[in-house]
Amino acid sequence: MKMYIIVKDNIPDKLIPVITAHASLACYKKFEENEQMKLWMSGVFKKVVCLVNEATFNKLKTEPEHIVMTESSLGDKEVCLAFCPRKEYPKKFKFLKMWAPQGIN
Numbered sequence: 001m002k003m004y005i006i007v008k009d010n011i012p013d014k015l016i017p018v019i020t021a022h023a024s025l026a027c028y029k030k031f032e033e034n035e036q037m038k039l040w041m042s043g044v045f046k047k048v049v050c051l052v053n054e055a056t057f058n059k060l061k062t063e064p065e066h067i068v069m070t071e072s073s074l075g076d077k078e079v080c081l082a083f084c085p086r087k088e089y090p091k092k093f094k095f096l097k098m099w100a101p102q103g104i105n
Contacts, residue, residue, distance in 0.1 A: 001039060002046040003027060004093055006060055006081040009051040013102050015071065019080050020049050023069045027082035030067050040085035050096035057081065063090065 005020045005027075024047060031037040052060065057078075061068065065084035070076045083089070 001085045003085040004083045005049045023080045023082035031084040049099040
């Protein structure tokens with residue numbers, strides 16, 4: 001089981017750790033009574049952080065059981081999606097680019 005956290009690729013690298021930490025907690029709070037969330041919390045609680053462009057971000061917003069995060073320091077723009085943990089995701093999730101720090105920008 002894993003939680004996917006999706007971040008827009010135009011977000012400054014220095015904000016991504018804080019944004020994803022907030023997203024993980026917000027997702028937990030939103031879905032804490034969900035059976036999949038309970039199962040995930042009782043295990044290793046893996047998370048996958050991926051970067052996507054605006055178009056892909058908007059397409060992923062149509063997937064079920066997620067929360068949309070905004071960032072006040074960026075004018076409250078949408079920056080991140082966090083999906084309630086599950087065993088299986090649609091195939092398109094497997095092809096998303098994983099985030100890796102590129103330095104401070």
